[in-house]
Amino acid sequence: MLSWARTWRLPYGGLKLSRTSFSRVLVAPSSSGRGGAEPRSVPLSYQLLDGEAGRPALVFLHGLLGCKTNFNSIAKALARQTGRRVLTVDARNHGDSPHIPDMSYEAMSQDLQDLLPQLGLVPCVLIGHSMGGRTAMLLALQRPELVERLVAVDISPVNTTSVSEFPAYVAAMRAIDIPDEVSRSCARKLADKQLSPIIQDLVVRQFLLTNLVEADGRFVWRVNLDALAQHIDKIMVFPPQQESYHGPTLFLLGGHSKFVHPSHHPEIRRLFPRAQMQTVPNAGHWIHSDCPQDFMAAIRGFLA
Template sequence: MILHATATGDGPDLLLLHGLFGAGKNLGAIARGLAAKFRVNSLDLRNHGSSGHAADMRYAAMAADVLETMDSLGIGNAVVAGHSMGGKAAMMMALTAPARVDALVAMDIAPIAYGHDYDAYLAAMRALPLRPGLTRHEADTALADAAPDAAMRAFLLNNLILAPAPHWRLGLDEIAGAMEDLIDWRDPEPLTPYDGPALFLCGGHSPYVPARAHGAIRARFPNAAIETLDGVGHWLHAEKPAEVIAALKGFLQ
């Protein structure tokens, strides 16, 4: 699948891959911060943003989408940076097509399986009556029980398009059906570690990259640097974009 992509800046190519329920534009601050040194290509992964929908959401399929999109854009190789779900897709790219990945950045994610609490979000979003005249306030109220945090509701509702007719730009049915694949991690067979440069940037207040995950990282990415940003959670790029940009610039230099 060729993915929707937007580009900014000039220089060597860098790909940005967003997380679950997101879109390429969610990493806009990072794209702008790196645009002076790179041509930053922000991609919408399958079932997200303006890209197509498909039932298969295994990371091998998502990595193949990114490679196909690179081919369509005339990009031979690039730095690949991803947050959460996008970080797992970036890792799979590095492991399966290492010659195409100049360097890897994984933001607050590791090559391990996770638990999740997204069922309530998905159920509430799928149950929302998409009737003519629906307002964002009504949608926000409908999601309040499933997502009591206002910031999370706003993030989810970024995917609700009200005009000309209300619809979700997410493939909600496809995501719900693929959730077990999304929270899982399956190594490619045979597994050949990626020996290029890699940065795993973690949120100090996030549980997503526990100490027990460091062994899994180093077994697959032996040259990885694992760094922690203090005072941020899983959404480190939104909470402290300047610090994330500085960390990426330092690594990529």
């Protein structure tokens, strides 16, 4: 299967962003889950803001149906405020990263295990939201030497199927029908109208519609909805783990979110003995979007 991967270097007001040209890559099916074989990694799309090489970089991992640009303004602000390098990454099957059938946390962890050393960013401060938070947790548990400290944003290592509406979001997106040769504004209106009976929250619909892109005169979803639908049950749960991560860890929770319940705390403490819990009172699940200043203040406080 041939896919396109993208990485880049661009200037931003005195900050240097890393960028290489488009590259065509051959992606083979992952062997994850077959006889215990190691998952095969894919080359992820990323954006790197330069900073001091002497301190651990900040690495941001987005959630399900998100992309690296979800953290654009926060990444730029934290790069200025902390002087550190800041990396934002598209997970496989999201953003500009390759599409591939496997969507396991083991595979997403392997993608980062290969990318971070290549960029000279280990050990790093790993900051993951939702699905990205679980990927970050698994990477810290599997390869603690790569993670100087860990931030899990509104997610836990406990099953969230009962509170998550993401399976319904994926199903609704797959059902969208947009005619060819329509304008971008028309395509967005049509998609929004078709999503609204299932997803009443306008803010959530606007977030999902950031994935609607034009390709060859048609509007399509840039996320691999087929792979996500096939593996959505796996994404809702955290792979069972026995080892613990003993580095500094922050669980940053939204005060209006139900994703992390007090009943999850014992498992959090078992896997992450040095875990701190901090709640952002006025935030929902997307803390970095709802309360960006509080989110950045929590990150800076954790780094101090």
